[in-house]
Amino acid sequence: MSDQSAVRMELVIYLLGLQGFQVSISFGVSDMAQTLFFADLPQSTYLALNSGILNLSEPLLLDSGQILHKPRLAWRRLGEPHLPAIFILGGISAGRYAWCTEQSPTPGWWQDQIGPGNALDPQKYQLLSFDFLGSSGNSEGPHNSRLSGPDFPAITTRDQARAIAALLKALGIQKLESMIGASYGGMVTLAFAQHFSEYLKKALVICAADRPAPLATAWRHVQREIVSMALKQGDPEAGLRLARELAVTTYRSELEFSQRFDSGLGSAGCLPYLKHQGQSFAKRFDPYSYLCLSTSIDTHRIEAEAIPLRVDLLGYTSDLLVPAPQLKALHTRLPKPGNLTLLNSPYGHDAFLKENLQTTQTIKNHLERKHD
Structure with missing residues (x-):
């Protein structure tokens, strides 16, 4: 049977104590995205957890002019798919594992903000994340691509935004309630807000600006x-x-x-x-x-004046990488500027990972505010 006509399905079911079971399914059909999909049924603490690896059916044209042919995108979702969607992005070493579960107890990179009763509550929202293109995760990167090592192409923040738009389309998500990005993820959020605003109601950008300092x-x-x-x-x-x-x-x-x-x-x-x-x-x-990703940071540039939606900004006065004056300048150029919150902290650029109460309140304020 040829690769184009093959339909492959694998079903693995195993008990997880008395709480439920896990199903993993993979399938591939000609002319559609090939998806590896994992569905963890609801557990005692968390609602539905889905994750998978999507092989895009179409090539991804990059800003460099190079092409990734049917690239892999590794994604994760916490919460029921009918709930309003929020996409979460972190720094270059942060991927789709932003939260832990009972099946994967290792704390996620933003564990303090995610979970029932927290600022990012999967009982209210479906929370999405993915591994960046070019990263060490399971999305297309130098370690798992046909273009490996030094041959892997340059990736821009707009390329990351293109990949997210393709992922949302494949998942059937027409509009995000918000995209919340910190550090490199904040740069990607700004690129997404400029170039794919039709998918987004509003955004919260943390410790990131329109260009590198x-x-x-x-x-x-x-x-x-x-x-x-x-x-x-x-x-x-x-x-x-x-x-x-x-x-x-x-x-x-x-x-x-x-x-x-x-x-x-x-x-x-x-x-x-x-x-x-x-x-x-x-x-x-x-x-x-x-x-790849360090260079992506330093090639980042967006036009703030071209962002047609509300963007809230959070920064810290001790941040050496994204100085407060840079955030103030960005805020003045946004057509629909939201809140600019500048806080004091000894933790510098990493404050969004350390100042949990401040970050929680900023996220809650952002989500409770109606979009324009």
Whole structure:
């Protein structure tokens, strides 16, 4: 039987205690998206959980002019599909696992904001997330593509927005209640709001702006050079470790480091922390994915004046990567500016992951406000 006419279905059912069971189905049909779909039936704490890998039926034309042929998109949904939809996006190392479940108890990257009774409540909304193109997740990237390693094409934030639009179409979602993006995900949210506004009612952008700050680009350039040199020397993991150590110093603030660590090179200083961050990151991230997404940050540029919907902004005065004056300037150029919230925190760019009460209130205010 040919690949075009083949229809393949696999059904695996197994008990999960007394709570329910899990079903995984894969199918492929000519002229339609090939989807690997997992459906976790409702458990005692969470509502319906769906996730899968979608192979787009059409090529994805990138801003570079290159083409990804039927690329993979790995996605996840928490909540019933009839509920209003919210798409959630984080930094370059954050993928579709924004929350944990009883089946996957490892905390998600935004666990404190997601769950029954939290700001992002799956009893009120269906919550969507995906692995970025070019990432180390299960979407199309340097580690799993026919264009592997250094041959993988450049990916822009608008390319990520194109992929999300294709995913929404495949899932039958015509309009998002909101897209909430932080860090790199905030850049993608702005690109989506400009180029695919027909899918979106409103947006919340956290620690991100319409273009990268020059000093932040300089820091990321050094990080990419470290990884590139390490690749040439045959030790990419060492390059990733060092690049991540440097990156962490830009994610936080001088105030936090001075309060948290002793000065000097001793065990109570900052070096053990940096080494731990570098080692854990290098074990789970592909070096070419790092280069791809870091470059994507520094090629990001959107036209704020072309965004026709309400955008709320959240930033922190200690953020070294997205300075407060940059957010203020973006706010003035938006045709329908929402709230600009600038908060104090010692955690710098990572404050949206650390300042849970502040972030929760901002998300709640955003979702409760009627869109224009």
